[in-house]
Amino acid sequence: xxxxxxxxxxxxxxxxxxxxxxxxxxxxxxxxxxxxxxxxxxxxxxxxxxxxxxxxxxxxxxxxxxxxxxxxxxxxxxxxxxxxxxxxxxxxxxxxxxxxxxxxxxxxxxxxxxxxxxxxxxxxxxxxxxxxxxxxxxxxxxxxxxxxxxxxxxxxxxxxxxxxxxxxxxxxxxxxxxxxxxxxxxxxxxxxxxxxxxxxxxxxxxxxxxxxxxxxxxxxxxxxxxxxxxxxxxxxxxxxxxxxxxxxxxxxxxxxxxxxxxxxxxxxxxxxxxxxxxxxxxxxxxxxxxxxxxxxxxxxxxxxxxxxxxxxxxxxxxxxxxxxxxxxxxxxxxxxxxxxxxxxxxxxxxxxxxxxxxxx
Numbered sequence: 001x002x003x004x005x006x007x008x009x010x011x012x013x014x015x016x017x018x019x020x021x022x023x024x025x026x027x028x029x030x031x032x033x034x035x036x037x038x039x040x041x042x043x044x045x046x047x048x049x050x051x052x053x054x055x056x057x058x059x060x061x062x063x064x065x066x067x068x069x070x071x072x073x074x075x076x077x078x079x080x081x082x083x084x085x086x087x088x089x090x091x092x093x094x095x096x097x098x099x100x101x102x103x104x105x106x107x108x109x110x111x112x113x114x115x116x117x118x119x120x121x122x123x124x125x126x127x128x129x130x131x132x133x134x135x136x137x138x139x140x141x142x143x144x145x146x147x148x149x150x151x152x153x154x155x156x157x158x159x160x161x162x163x164x165x166x167x168x169x170x171x172x173x174x175x176x177x178x179x180x181x182x183x184x185x186x187x188x189x190x191x192x193x194x195x196x197x198x199x200x201x202x203x204x205x206x207x208x209x210x211x212x213x214x215x216x217x218x219x220x221x222x223x224x225x226x227x228x229x230x231x232x233x234x235x236x237x238x239x240x241x242x243x244x245x246x247x248x249x250x251x252x253x254x255x256x257x258x259x260x261x262x263x264x265x266x267x268x269x270x271x272x273x274x275x276x277x278x279x280x281x282x283x284x285x286x287x288x289x290x291x292x293x294x295x296x297x298x299x300x301x302x303x304x305x306x307x308x309x310x311x312x313x314x315x316x317x318x319x320x321x322x323x324x325x326x327x328x329x330x331x332x333x334x335x336x337x338x339x340x341x342x343x344x345x346x347x348x349x350x351x352x353x354x355x356x357x358x359x360x
Contacts, residue, residue, distance in 0.1 A: 026056050029046060029053055030057060032046075033053075039053050081118060087105070099112045099115045099116050103115055130359070133289045139287065141355055142355070143293075143350055143356075144355035145287075146285070146290075147348075147350040147355070154344060158340045159210075159337075162261060163208060163294055164206065164296065165206070165300070166265070167204070167205055167206075167303075167304075169202060169303075169320050171201050171314050201316070203317055203324070204220045204229055205218060218242060221233075229267055233267070234267040234268065234271075235272040235275060239272055239276065240275075243260070247279055260283050263288070263290075264288050292359070295339035295343075299331055299336060306327055307324075
């Protein structure tokens with residue numbers, strides 16, 4: 001039989017609304033109701049609200065559990081969370097598995113939504129993987145050797161380097177576009193993005209940048225009956241008309257101090273190798289697969305990102321060449337000096353990763 005002791009109104013009014021009503025309180029309300037007291041009379045004696053009194057009276061048991069109460073047992077226990085931590089950290093394969101797959105393999109009772117919510121609270125979430133060039137063990141060793149050799153170079157040393165590189169720009173290509181529409185307008189012609197599967201053409205350009213110097217942008221053009229760009233084209237269109245005349249403007253002391261960075265691409269060898277040596281153009285033994293160490297790569301990426309956001313997409317070689325020239329004219333060497341300044345830190349990152357890829 002339920003306790004018929006009626007608690008004083010002062011005690012009842014001090015009840016925390018986020019806690020369950022104690023059994024004596026419920027018993028007191030039910031006893032008054034069984035004795036014929038109205039809701040108003042019970043309210044006057046207990047100090048409870050009318051809705052609370054009705055809830056207690058209509059409850060099926062003398063002690064019901066409030067929805068979402070604080071002491072509700074967790075569906076995903078801490079031990080299960082630790083199991084998930086260990087599982088996803090074991091290998092690359094486990095990192096790529098969905099939360100549904102993790103739930104199945106660990107035989108968890110919690111729902112996928114619960115697992116996702118709990119892991120997000122601990123800083124884990126499903127993300128698109130960042131893309132980096134593949135680096136073999138041999139390439140990693142080359143990168144590590146390069147980083148160890150030049151790790152003590154500071155900004156004073158790196159500012160004497162001219163960074164050069166080639167880049168390819170493609171027509172009819174753009175990034176993801178966001179539009180504002182209603183759900184039923186999904187397939188409307190005004191809200192779709194045209195994708196060009198054919199008719200794409202590309203251009204190859206060359207450029208160089210230093211601490212306070214920028215070269216003109218060169219469009220590398222193929223020779224007749226020659227399939228691609230090779231070392232003789234690089235010699236005739238880049239070294240002789242651009243690089244060598246710039247080198248002649250330097251004093252003998254400056255020539256001894258400056259470095260001209262070229263990667264290991266084939267066009268930098270062959271016909272271009274001997275003239276470069278005769279001119280005394282100093283460079284590096286550049287490790288392959290090292291775009292993270294070349295500041296001009298960041299500039300190329302900035303330009304390509306700008307092109308994907310243009311309102312009018314370039315459709316021809318003339319269009320893309322005009323756009324690339326405009327973007328190159330906006331490049332100010334002083335604004336990109338920070339890339340040279342942080343090279344010492346980048347080399348330390350390469351050393352820490354034992355030659356593997358770093359963020360660039």
